Amino acid sequence: MALMEVVHYGDPILRKKCKPVEDYKKLSGLIDDMFDTMYEENGIGLAANQVGVDLNLFIIDISDIEEEGESIHVFINGEIIESSGESWFEEGCLSIPDIRLDVKRPETITFKYQDESGHEHTKEISGLLARAIQHEVDHLNGVFIVDRVTSTTKMTVDKTLKAIKKDALSKVKYRKAFVL
Numbered sequence: 001m002a003l004m005e006v007v008h009y010g011d012p013i014l015r016k017k018c019k020p021v022e023d024y025k026k027l028s029g030l031i032d033d034m035f036d037t038m039y040e041e042n043g044i045g046l047a048a049n050q051v052g053v054d055l056n057l058f059i060i061d062i063s064d065i066e067e068e069g070e071s072i073h074v075f076i077n078g079e080i081i082e083s084s085g086e087s088w089f090e091e092g093c094l095s096i097p098d099i100r101l102d103v104k105r106p107e108t109i110t111f112k113y114q115d116e117s118g119h120e121h122t123k124e125i126s127g128l129l130a131r132a133i134q135h136e137v138d139h140l141n142g143v144f145i146v147d148r149v150t151s152t153t154k155m156t157v158d159k160t161l162k163a164i165k166k167d168a169l170s171k172v173k174y175r176k177a178f179v180l
């Protein structure tokens, strides 16, 4: 078991569009570590850039909430190709601790992705899984839940957000210095 550091709002890697996965052979260690990290942090989803890795990959485990059907997922190079309906749901985010926001998103999506072996799948998904997928796909495109709410709503969390950003940026500086 290896835990990774979850990077927070303000870290530049969370604002860039992640690179597609091309080499599937070396992913299993990363995916195992991401699951360990997500469980440790009590999250239900985690995108690779949230642990500082620039790859289009995310994991989801909603087995605590939805008992029926498949609930543990690895999605690679995912793309939402269609969406319909709308729903509101209060979302939290491991990269924005202590902030929860009501976010409006499509209820149903058609999602194209690859599995760990590189096989392609296209599925129609709704409910909590569709919600979690949209949150993680946003991460891989550099988008946060605070970008999905009105500026008035965002203002209510502005102070907390600024504090998180300041802390995240100081950690980036430390990390760079360490690498040198």
Ligand SMILES: [Zn+2]
Residues within 6 Å of the ligand: 092, 093, 094, 095, 135, 139
């Ligand atoms: Zn998140």
